[in-house]
Amino acid sequence: MSPTTLDFSLIDTAVGPLSLLAGADGGVRAAGFTTDPAELLPLIHPELRGPVRQRADLGVLTAAVRSYLAGELTAIDDLPVDQRGGAFVSTAWSVLRDVKPGDPVTYTGFAALAGRPRAVRAAAGACASNAVALIVPCHRVLRSDGTLGGYRWGLPVKKWLLQHERQVTDRGR
CATH class of the missing domain: 1.10.10.10 (Winged helix-like DNA-binding domain superfamily/Winged helix DNA-binding domain)
Structure with missing residues (x-):
């Protein structure tokens, strides 16, 4: 089975760009204050990694983060997240x-x-x-x-x- 492609997008914030990496199901697999998706990939569980393609916008994810930044702090609460640990x-x-x-x-x-x-x-x-x-x-x-x-x-x-x-x-x- 080939790895799922991850969608990557940048969102401008007052403290620099926030990068989001999401799977095809829309679950956020990584997010961080960097412009380089390669910096985020090692943070993702190996089974959840994949090739990256850049997108201008990630729809609901981008909208929720922008709402959070605009003062609607609960906008990110229900975003789907996909990370694995013990x-x-x-x-x-x-x-x-x-x-x-x-x-x-x-x-x-x-x-x-x-x-x-x-x-x-x-x-x-x-x-x-x-x-x-x-x-x-x-x-x-x-x-x-x-x-x-x-x-x-x-x-x-x-x-x-x-x-x-x-x-x-x-x-x-």
């Missing part, structure tokens, strides 16, 4: 999607939400191995002292995303 990592990724914008959690709190309160390092590892930045919002996890910690796409991007979400949620209160 049992804990998959659970952790699912839990990340429930962390609300403007209400980040600590790695300790994230580990507890994922069902393993003592597995703080494993929770951090789930964030580090997340291929679908923004849509699986690992940027919403902070160190226990409230500092940013790490982020594959750089701390300025993480800081901007958190500020964007905080500003939008503060306006809505």
